[in-house]
Amino acid sequence: MRSMRRRGHPRSARASAEASAGASAEASAGAIGLAEVAGAFDAVVIGAGSAGLTVAVGLAGLGKRVALVESGPIGGDCTNTGCIPSKTLIHQASRHGPLPGPAPAVDGLSAAAAALALVRQRRDELARRERAEIPAIPGIELVEGRARLVAAGRVEITRADGVTRSIDAAHVVVATGAGPRPLVIDGLPAALALTNETLFEQPDLSGHLVVIGGGAIGVEMACAVRRLGARVTVVTRGTSLLSAEDRAATSVLVAELRARGIDVRTSAEAARFEHATSTLVLGDGSRLDAVDQVLVAIGRSPRVGGLGLEHVGVKITSSGIATDHVGRTGVAGLWAVGDVTDLSHTTHGANAYGRRVVQAIAFPMIPIRNRPILVPTAVFSDPELASVGLSLAEIERRWPTAAVRRFEIDLASLDRAHTDDVRHGIMIVIAERLTGRVLRATTVGPHASETIGIVTLAIQRNISLHRLYRLVHPYPTFAAALGKAADEFTRETLPHLPRESAAWLRTRLPKVIRSFR
């Protein structure tokens, strides 16, 4: 939560919010005036995680009075059970070789135990800092307790000691996030069944960890714990890991995990646990023996219970509170943002949509286009996977196969791979034929979370592969893979313009014509 300007940094929060609103000095001054004549609070923000903090800090910076309601620790999942502890663990693990050797004992601790202790220390440092900084921000009143909507614009807050209090505000923002989706495995003792909320509290993770689920959390933790010396098995119902991602990319990832000694079981599920032998039996009868811990990471459940949302008629699906792309729930003055919605499942996504909510509340006269924000995905596995753009399903829906080109660059063909011992990795670029419009890119390889920004900018500003062909990348880098994709596109296109133009007309023209009817 330190960089609240992007995740929401307290020190620069006011500034961020001003900027966030994207409006002129005049509008800003007007908003401050409005706040003074409004009631006690302009907004109640429920939840002090990444999304709620972005909104609360942003609004406060624009002169609004905000009640920030939280029943748990400040910083939400990101600080306490998500990004911060997981990335710290991943970094500690990265200091060890790709294949775990005999675990080096430091002060009698295993590598995993030492790393976990450091993870808790770093997390607690940050949590303490945030706990001190947030209530000190002018305009924010931190209210500890559970919030419940009793009517539109009225929130009842119950403290742990049972004392209740009602707050009225023109705007209520639900940012309660999501929690681990529970899974009951027959016979598995609760003490052995971990989630991201309990994983980092473990004294050690050097035994046999079974990860149930092939999503980002499961894959990241499998990689980190493996490097720290554990035996790791991943059990996923999917046919690959990270099911929303490009199959060519996840295949590389699965191969890399297996090369590092992680036992990846696809199309599999846990059936029962036999306590006597510490054996997890899978649906097909195969047995995972000597299991020490099980990490359940099969997805996230939006925290919508107990909020009284039923009183106000908000639409809730299994993915969370339904909103438009500005966070509007359809009920006047009621907004939702972050993991509790189906719009974003990342801290940076929560931050980006949170800024929109700030702008919409603070400057209602300035229109905001109700369309998705381009939010890249990054999985901090080993190697990293990052992607950005339209979903594969959307590309398939909107473009006939013959209208798109797909480029797969083997990162091992790059000189940087030769110098850096990288044997596997891929960049996939999907682009419209002829025009070179980039629709989606996916990378598995070193620093993928850092290099995906180049493609993000290209997609956002509609920079085609024709243009990216002219971009000079430092040599030798992994980012140069994008240059190779642009080279391939240019080679397939420029010498064959008549063919490519004809193909484009055949596949795209009917759509273009329809759009004018």
Added chain:
Amino acid sequence: MRSMRRRGHPRSARASAEASAGASAEASAGAIGLAEVAGAFDAVVIGAGSAGLTVAVGLAGLGKRVALVESGPIGGDCTNTGCIPSKTLIHQASRHGPLPGPAPAVDGLSAAAAALALVRQRRDELARRERAEIPAIPGIELVEGRARLVAAGRVEITRADGVTRSIDAAHVVVATGAGPRPLVIDGLPAALALTNETLFEQPDLSGHLVVIGGGAIGVEMACAVRRLGARVTVVTRGTSLLSAEDRAATSVLVAELRARGIDVRTSAEAARFEHATSTLVLGDGSRLDAVDQVLVAIGRSPRVGGLGLEHVGVKITSSGIATDHVGRTGVAGLWAVGDVTDLSHTTHGANAYGRRVVQAIAFPMIPIRNRPILVPTAVFSDPELASVGLSLAEIERRWPTAAVRRFEIDLASLDRAHTDDVRHGIMIVIAERLTGRVLRATTVGPHASETIGIVTLAIQRNISLHRLYRLVHPYPTFAAALGKAADEFTRETLPHLPRESAAWLRTRLPKVIRSFR
């Protein structure tokens, strides 16, 4: 030399060249026809390093017949004495902790000796592959020997055995590169004075290495060798390292090097070497004792001697052959590209300008704008430094101080720094006031060479900080520093539009008006 499509990959060379020409199928077909009626060779390319290979492979791919003349190994500095061995050494060093401990002996070898052996192995693998692939490319005849221009369009080649041969061609491309600028230190035995050409041949580098010079080669090797366990002193005449870079960035780098135990001596120079005590005495009388080796890395000298350039009237400066931004020397049919010119001093720069030469030779009717290519700089130091944009001098010349904004983002303020133990790092963004046009950016920090691509694209496509403000970066990453810079710009600009507009008019309008006169 593997990725000749960007540095020039043989397998995709033809394709690359077609693309490189950036021209239509018609033009391409015409060019091939032209080649058939031309003489024995369409072009003589002198030098088979990054620049020469880009041109030779590119032209050959477009159906031209090319004589590629080389008296040394294929691949030039990049493969043999530059990027490939240095980045391999850097990667090997990165496997060790930031502060060298007792050097772990592997098979009786020090960490440095083991790394150097691996460097030579990797380099030789690549060199062998290139040696086999290049002569097999259709259209390329590899001619081993020394080339000399005897007249415009006529090159005389002398083999090692003294046999000579003349080749006539409409185009001669000089791509002979540069070598280490020599430095004589009084009393220093030749065997102890290394350059990038001899460094990687050393059996070991575990003693005390003195690096003379604060440029990219010196800084990279100092960092790598230090991590491998050596005592390292850097002696530079400059007041900081990497003198062309932003001082705020190089200060961070100097501090980091010092924190890693590298003794950095600025405003210093070597006076003499006392052999009896292995002491290097500096100009101010201070003494560096127990010196084992000295790496001379004070700059590069273009290889212009013995080429007969005096016969044809080419302009040569101390930085090399003078050319325009398309590689034209002013003498019809004579081109120069790569390190032998003053246009580029990197492999990726040589590649980018080499592509232009290919286009200019193959498609002379298609005009090319004679202006600089935007080439980022990357120094693979530890941490890395990367920069892109107008030079600081050019910004100062063209913009009054009040017309630019400078943003310095402390990378340690990013959450990724908190999780990844990064205590120091900086991103500097210099932008035009009000418009947010990005003029230059510099980063010192993890993966700087990979993240600089986002700013490179922004500068190239004229994407302002107003636009970059909307770019969503994955959390947590170092690339997010650019988002923070954009936030700061927006905060300083949007709420103060009248003031900012007035400042812009005051500082920029006179220039704009002048441009219309």
